Amino acid sequence: MKAGAGERFLRLLIEHTGDPVVVEATVRAARSRSEMVAALPEEETRRHTRALMAGVLDAVRGEGPGEDVLAAAERLGSDRARQGVPVAAFLDGFQAARAHLVRTLIAEGRRTGVPDAVLLDGVTRIDEITTALVHRMVHAHRIAELEMARTVREGRVQMLRQLLHGESVPVLAPLAPSGAYHCVVSDVSDPAVAARLEPELLAAGPGLCGLVDGRLAALVARLPEPPRACPLLVAAPPMPPAAIAPMYALGRRALRAGAAAGLTGLRELADLALLTATEGEPELGGLLAAALPGGLDPDDPFHVELAETALAYLDHGGRIEPTAAALHVHGNTVKYRIRRIQEITGRPLLDPSAGAAVSRAAHWWWALRRWLALARS
Incomplete structure (x- = not known):
């Protein structure tokens, strides 16, 4: 722009950016274009409009926007984020104000012969x-936005940690003090994997996820559909937030037991009760492993095969065909192996005629699991 022509436009700009009538019309233009901007106090819009119009004037006078002008723009963007105005909404207001100012300048310039x-x-x-x-x-x-999100998330995760550790803490959104939540625990420590699992855990209802004791944990109002091909997740029954800490501790124990058993996917804590209890008493399990399958030789591959078949047989309720399908063998093979292990140990795996049949079967199951763990070690 030539010097003389530039001076004419600059005078035009000075006159209108300092005109209270133009400022007020520009404010109205910004507020009319964006409902969220209009919801703010009018003086808030006016304050930023004046600062930016003055900044534009200074920038036109000089080589471009200086640090003061850029700082004013940063304050506007930061303030709108903290006021909850999305970037699209506040840009709508800003562009409407710019368009109004430009139209006014063009109309007045043409009127005065520029x-x-x-x-x-x-x-x-x-x-x-x-x-x-x-x-x-x-x-x-x-x-x-990022700072606020981080601050809010950090506060929520800290609340989650305190609740799971049994500390007395106010229960805030997204949880409700009167609500009941499943405590879900995992061994997932990779933040990227945790970030992928969080939306799946929260898909069925409100809740809160975060890394607690270095592992992904969650409180969810409803359990989701089991995520596909996910690592082991243990879910406790729903409890109020104030009573969740014992479920967290128990869930961690069940998680260790389930991981040792090679389990994956979403599992309910109650389904892992026996596994959790037996894993917590390795010495007692060792006594059973020495007593019940005492005739088996851990160095004999055939005996290990017999123990694996017997354990699968118990896991499938003493039914031959499901056991054979699980082991990918013929039903007669299962019958033969069950007969052989009973001959070698001198004890039946299942004996409904005897008293305490359930505890006898549980003892065999415990003994075989422990015996196999020792044989494979």
Whole structure:
């Protein structure tokens, strides 16, 4: 823009950016375009409008927007983020204000005889400046959003940690003090894997996820459909937040037992009760392993095969065909192996005619699991 022409446009800009009537009309334009901006106090919009109009004027006078102007743009973006105004909504208001100011300048310039070429150069310069300001506003808005999200999330995860550790803490959103939540525990320590699992855990209802004691844990109002091909997750029955800490401790024990057994997927804590209890008493399990399958030789592969078949037989309720399907062998093979292990040990695996049949079967199951663990070690 030539010096003389630039001075004409600058005078036009000075007159209108300092005109209270133009400022108020620009404020109204911004508020009319964005409902969320309009919901803010009018003085809030006016404050930022004045600062940015003054900044545009200074930038046109100089080589471009200075640090004060850019700082004003950053404050606008940051303030709108903290006020809960999305970036699209506040940009709608900003662009409406810019458009109104440009239209006013063009109309007044033409009225006073400013050449169109001068007006075009001036408007182009304003667009260059406002583009730079928009970049700063959007960047500041995003930074503020990230800071707030991190602060909110950190506060929620800290509440989750305190609840799971049994500390007395106010129960805040997204949890409800009167609600009941499943405590879900895992051994997932990789933040990237945890981030992929969180949406699946929260898909069925409100809840809260986070890394507690270095592992992904969650409180969820409803259990989701079991995630596909996921690591072992142990879910306790629903409890109020104040009573969740014992479920967390028990769930961690069940998780260790389930992991040692090679389990994966979402499992309910009650389904792992026997496994958890037996894993917690290795010495007692060792006594049973020495007493019941005492005739088996852990160094004999055939005897290990017999023990594996017997354990599968117990896991399938003493039914031949399901056991054979699980082991991928013929039903007669299962019958033969069951007969052989009973001959070698001198004890029946299942004896409904005897008293305490359930505890006898449980003892055999415990003994075989422990015996196999020792044989494989």
